[in-house]
Amino acid sequence: MSAADVTLCFLLRDGPAGEEVLLGLKKTGIGTGKVVGIGGHVEPGESVVAAICREVAEETCITIEPMDLVPAGTVEFLFPAKPSWDMFTTVFLCRVFAGEAQESEEISPQWYPVHELPHEHMWADAIHWLPAFLTGERGHWRVELNDDNETVASSVHTPPRGAVPGDHFGS
Numbered sequence: 543m544s545a546a547d548v549t550l551c552f553l554l555r556d557g558p559a560g561e562e563v564l565l566g567l568k569k570t571g572i573g574t575g576k577v578v579g580i581g582g583h584v585e586p587g588e589s590v591v592a593a594i595c596r597e598v599a600e601e602t603c604i605t606i607e608p609m610d611l612v613p614a615g616t617v618e619f620l621f622p623a624k625p626s627w628d629m630f631t632t633v634f635l636c637r638v639f640a641g642e643a644q645e646s647e648e649i650s651p652q653w654y655p656v657h658e659l660p661h662e663h664m665w666a667d668a669i670h671w672l673p674a675f676l677t678g679e680r681g682h683w684r685v686e687l688n689d690d691n692e693t694v695a696s697s698v699h700t701p702p703r704g705a706v707p708g709d710h711f712g713s
């Protein structure tokens with residue numbers, strides 16, 4: 543079975559204590575009750591960029607434009623005990639958007655300081671890749687979950703081809 547194509551967008555803004563990121567409490571589907579990134583599945587025939595603009599609008603009522611998306615990299619979530627949950631995720635950052643975050647049927651959105659992410663309420667793997675993306679690292683993460691579909695068996699980062707260590711770009 544091949545991994546489902548999904549996409550996530552981390553909206554960023556300046557807050558009183560520094561940069562903030564928009565996450566959301568998931569109300570339906572895989573990971574219900576966890577704080578997750580905004581996003582979802584790429585529909586058949588849809589581009590990843592169209593999918594993320596649609597998902598951000600559906601889940602938060604915020605409008606984003608394709609030209610304001612910053613490609614950050616990709617994450618594979620692999621669930622050996624439940625391969626139907628395997629996902630290939632394209633991750634974007636975005637600092638330009640319109641509207642205020644509003645609760646939807648799928649997500650209750652909330653802004654968090656980038657340096658105080660709510661890891662105890664997130665997927666256990668998020669600490670492996672999310673702070674890295676938010677602080678300018680790029681590339682691909684391959685995350686494999688244990689048979690409990692919760693804890694992390696392994697997490698491997700592959701930097702973009704041609705990357706110089708410590709040289710952050712594209713953020």
Ligand SMILES: Nc1[nH]c(=O)nc2c1ncn2[C@H]1C[C@H](O)[C@@H](COP(=O)(O)OP(=O)(O)OP(=O)(O)O)O1
Pocket residue numbers: 548549550570571572573578579580581582583584597619629631648665667668
């Ligand atoms: N291990 C993991 N770590 C993580 O941080 N997010 C994960 C994850 N496994 C899945 N996700 C996220 C990525 C993706 O946005 C979402 C997919 O969940 P679902 O299959 O329930 O679909 P959704 O209902 O979110 O999507 P749509 O129906 O397309 O809106 O879960």
